Amino acid sequence: MTNAQLISQDPGWIIALKGLIIFAACVFLTIMSVWGERRIVARMQQRSGPNRVGKFGLLQALVDGVKLALKEDLIPKAADRIVFVIAPIISTTACFMAFAVIPMTGPVNFFGQQTAMQLTDLSVGVLYVLAIASVGVYGIVLAGWSSGSTYPLLGGLRSSAQVISYEVAMGLSLVAVFIYAGSMSTSEIVAAQDQWWYAVVLFPSFVIYAISMVGETNRAPFDLAEAEGELVGGFHTEYSSLKFALFFLSEYVNIIAVSALATTLFLGGYRALPGLGFTEQWLGGWFTLIWFFVKVLAFFFVFVWLRGTLPRLRYDQFMKFGWKVLIPFSLVWILVVATLRVMSQQNAPRALIFAFVFSVALLYLAVTSLIDRQKTKIAEAAKFIDATQPSFPVPVIPTSRAEQLNG
Amino acid sequence: MINLALDIGTTAAPESYLFYFLAPLSVVAALGMLLVKKAVHSALLLAWVMISLAIFYIAQDALFLGIVQIVVYTGAVMMLFLFILMLVGVDTSDSLEENIPGLRPVSIVAAIGFGGLLVSLIGRATFGRPIYGLSAANAEGNAFGIAEQLFTKYVFAFEVVSALLITAALGAMVLGHSQKSKSKFAQRDLSIARFRKDNLNAAAGLPAAGIYALHNAVDVPALLPTGKAAPTSISNVLQARGDMIESATFQMKSEEEEEK
Numbered sequence: 001m002t003n004a005q006l007i008s009q010d011p012g013w014i015i016a017l018k019g020l021i022i023f024a025a026c027v028f029l030t031i032m033s034v035w036g037e038r039r040i041v042a043r044m045q046q047r048s049g050p051n052r053v054g055k056f057g058l059l060q061a062l063v064d065g066v067k068l069a070l071k072e073d074l075i076p077k078a079a080d081r082i083v084f085v086i087a088p089i090i091s092t093t094a095c096f097m098a099f100a101v102i103p104m105t106g107p108v109n110f111f112g113q114q115t116a117m118q119l120t121d122l123s124v125g126v127l128y129v130l131a132i133a134s135v136g137v138y139g140i141v142l143a144g145w146s147s148g149s150t151y152p153l154l155g156g157l158r159s160s161a162q163v164i165s166y167e168v169a170m171g172l173s174l175v176a177v178f179i180y181a182g183s184m185s186t187s188e189i190v191a192a193q194d195q196w197w198y199a200v201v202l203f204p205s206f207v208i209y210a211i212s213m214v215g216e217t218n219r220a221p222f223d224l225a226e227a228e229g230e231l232v233g234g235f236h237t238e239y240s241s242l243k244f245a246l247f248f249l250s251e252y253v254n255i256i257a258v259s260a261l262a263t264t265l266f267l268g269g270y271r272a273l274p275g276l277g278f279t280e281q282w283l284g285g286w287f288t289l290i291w292f293f294v295k296v297l298a299f300f301f302v303f304v305w306l307r308g309t310l311p312r313l314r315y316d317q318f319m320k321f322g323w324k325v326l327i328p329f330s331l332v333w334i335l336v337v338a339t340l341r342v343m344s345q346q347n348a349p350r351a352l353i354f355a356f357v358f359s360v361a362l363l364y365l366a367v368t369s370l371i372d373r374q375k376t377k378i379a380e381a382a383k384f385i386d387a388t389q390p391s392f393p394v395p396v397i398p399t400s401r402a403e404q405l406n407g
Numbered sequence: 408m409i410n411l412a413l414d415i416g417t418t419a420a421p422e423s424y425l426f427y428f429l430a431p432l433s434v435v436a437a438l439g440m441l442l443v444k445k446a447v448h449s450a451l452l453l454a455w456v457m458i459s460l461a462i463f464y465i466a467q468d469a470l471f472l473g474i475v476q477i478v479v480y481t482g483a484v485m486m487l488f489l490f491i492l493m494l495v496g497v498d499t500s501d502s503l504e505e506n507i508p509g510l511r512p513v514s515i516v517a518a519i520g521f522g523g524l525l526v527s528l529i530g531r532a533t534f535g536r537p538i539y540g541l542s543a544a545n546a547e548g549n550a551f552g553i554a555e556q557l558f559t560k561y562v563f564a565f566e567v568v569s570a571l572l573i574t575a576a577l578g579a580m581v582l583g584h585s586q587k588s589k590s591k592f593a594q595r596d597l598s599i600a601r602f603r604k605d606n607l608n609a610a611a612g613l614p615a616a617g618i619y620a621l622h623n624a625v626d627v628p629a630l631l632p633t634g635k636a637a638p639t640s641i642s643n644v645l646q647a648r649g650d651m652i653e654s655a656t657f658q659m660k661s662e663e664e665e666e667k
Contacts, residue, residue, distance in 0.1 A: 083451070123548050127474045131461075134482025138454070141486070145447055145493050153493060160490045164483060171478075184550060314594075 003187040004121040006107055006114060014110060018119050022099050030252040034061040037304045044308040065245060073241035078148030087146060088239065088246035091139025095253040097132045101125035102260045103187045104292050105270050108285040117289060118187060125186040126174055129261055130167070133216060137163045139250065140218070140225060140235050147238035155234030158315065159218060159225035165322040166215035166222075172330035173208035176337040177265050190269035197274075199266040204333050206266045208326055210302075213258040215322065218251065219303055221310035224318060259299035260292075267295045336360055422466050433459035446492050454485045471550040614640040626652045 010018075035050065035058060042049025050057035075084055105117035122128050137159065144156015178184050180202060181192040189198075199206040215222040226234030233239075236247045263269060270288035272279045279287050313321070343353050433456050440452040457480045464473035544552045557565050602610055614637050617623030619630040628651065629640035641651050 080445075080447075083447070122470060122474075124471050124474050124550055127471075127478060131474050131477035131482065134478055134486070135458070137482075137486065138489075141489055141493075142451070145489070157490065157493055160486050160493075164486055164490075167482065 003116040068245040080146040083146035087143035094136030098257040144235040169326040170212040176205040220307040263295040
């Protein structure tokens with residue numbers, strides 16, 4: 001039986017219990033990932049990181065949470081009180097909801113009931129995650145607006161522009177997966193990857209998704225909405241105590257959520273690494289949960305690695321990259337993928353497929369070389385046109401013949 | 408998946424609970440959207456109306472439509488609205504003065520027309536011919552059914568609409584585009600310009616305010632080795648406004664003066 005059939009047979013108490021377990025796992029994972037990020041970044045910067053509270057400082061995030069809860073909860077006078085309170089709630093609620101459709105295990109025995117560790121299976125599950133993500137951004141944008149001060153407003157504006165532009169690229173990167181899997185349901189996409197992971201088959205899509213998921217979660221190097229060097233704290237400047245803690249929580253839950261989606265769509269979800277397929281049967285199928293979290297945490301490590309390595313992009317560079325590189329590239333890629341898919345469905349001869357791939361590669365080379373040539377041309381021309389910035393001192397050129405004669 | 412929608416005229420119990428819970432909320436939100444003062448509040452209420460509509464769609468087994476409603480309307484269109492509202496002004500309340508003459512009769516006509524349309528639609532759905540075939544249309548999945556209709560029967564209408572949308576987007580780009588006569592003087596150009604000057608005094612950056620002076624506020628000039636104020640250390644804006652603090656008071660007194 002497929003996962004979807006198993007899940008549809010769940011009685012109510014299993015659904016409730018699964019919901020609770022998924023929620024608890026998210027919160028636990030978030031707390032641990034805050035600690036993990038601080039330790040990893042510290043190691044990358046030749047420090048030791050938090051190591052005082054508990055063994056290896058494991059309880060540090062918990063203690064920080066208690067500290068945040070005990071702080072004074074301030075609402076600025078200029079703030080719009082209702083929206084100010086609602087914003088962190090929207091942010092946190094939305095990021096948890098995405099986990100409902102993520103398949104975490106294959107078929108397992110759950111308290112005597114055969115089921116899969118996935119809350120629900122929608123036929124448009126991936127679109128559902130996109131929808132939830134777009135609602136979650138409201139939290140950030142509204143927080144920025146309702147604070148009634150300049151830096152949060154700028155942070156909120158940046159965030160809304162950022163999300164609109166990167167959600168397009170993200171959505172487009174998913175289209176290729178839909179075309180290949182023939183479905184938008186998360187469990188069927190995982191099932192379709194039993195031979196090859198889509199990270200291999202659809203490598204460009206994977207790269208585009210990986211870039212845009214960093215942009216979508218407001219993480220370094222794309223953390224312009226809370227750029228501390230420019231905007232103090234960005235959208236959450238005016239937030240304190242538990243409301244700030246909610247934003248903090250939602251940021252990390254979001255990272256885990258997009259990593260989980262990336263795992264599901266591109267890395268084969270809960271399936272074992274190639275060649276280790278026999279492990280999927282261990283522990284009555286529960287070993288797949290370990291594979292799932294290994295992959296998710298690998299993504300999380302990359303997030304931390306990026307933060308430890310790359311400086312923040314400038315805003316205009318960031319926007320240019322999204323609109324002028326990611327989106328056109330993914331549009332062309334979708335065309336290529338769709339053509340290949342139709343060819344293979346119609347049993348086109350292999351020679352034709354090779355010819356198509358070859359001609360696409362040739363076209364790519366031609367276009368890039370033309371663009372390069374144009375760029376060098378413009379650079380050459382700029383040397384002569386830009387008279388306001390001479391490269392070396394020259395005498396003023398006389399404008400008329402009379403001036404020349406008069407000296 | 409549980410099939411929530413039944414035959415026309417009957418409603419499953421969970422669906423009716425959902426309806427009686429959400430319908431008043433969405434009507435109140437829709438009324439509130441018209442009545443609240445702040446533009447952002449009404450945008451938010453509109454977003455809520457859209458989300459509750461999406462939930463209704465999902466409850467009626469139109470899963471794809473519901474999700475796309477949230478992605479497109481709540482996620483993109485309303486976000487753009489919010490973006491513009493926030494750009495235009497943080498605290499602007501809608502002014503109730505009518506700027507465009509003759510707007511009132513036009514809007515009344517439009518409202519009556521729209522009301523008539525709604526009444527006829529609801530009447531047709533309630534009293535008209537029975538609607539059937541939902542389970543047949545959803546036989547191979549909701550998304551599949553919509554795709555099949557869109558790309559076979561209605562492909563021409565679909566293409567026309569997409570051409571219209573692309574034209575609108577291009578038009579907006581053309582209208583919003585302004586050709587710059589000179590390229591923007593950006594960070595890189597500034598950096599190049601700094602090194603192409605005659606003297607390279609400022610190549611490493613201008614002196615910061617307050618260096619060697621008694622205070623390090625932005626309006627206190629730095630002091631040169633001679634004890635004179637360095638004018639380049641203060642922002643031009645402050646100098647023009649006259650907000651600069653008199654540098655003489657911060658100059659080191661020479662030893663001769665102290666002897667006196």
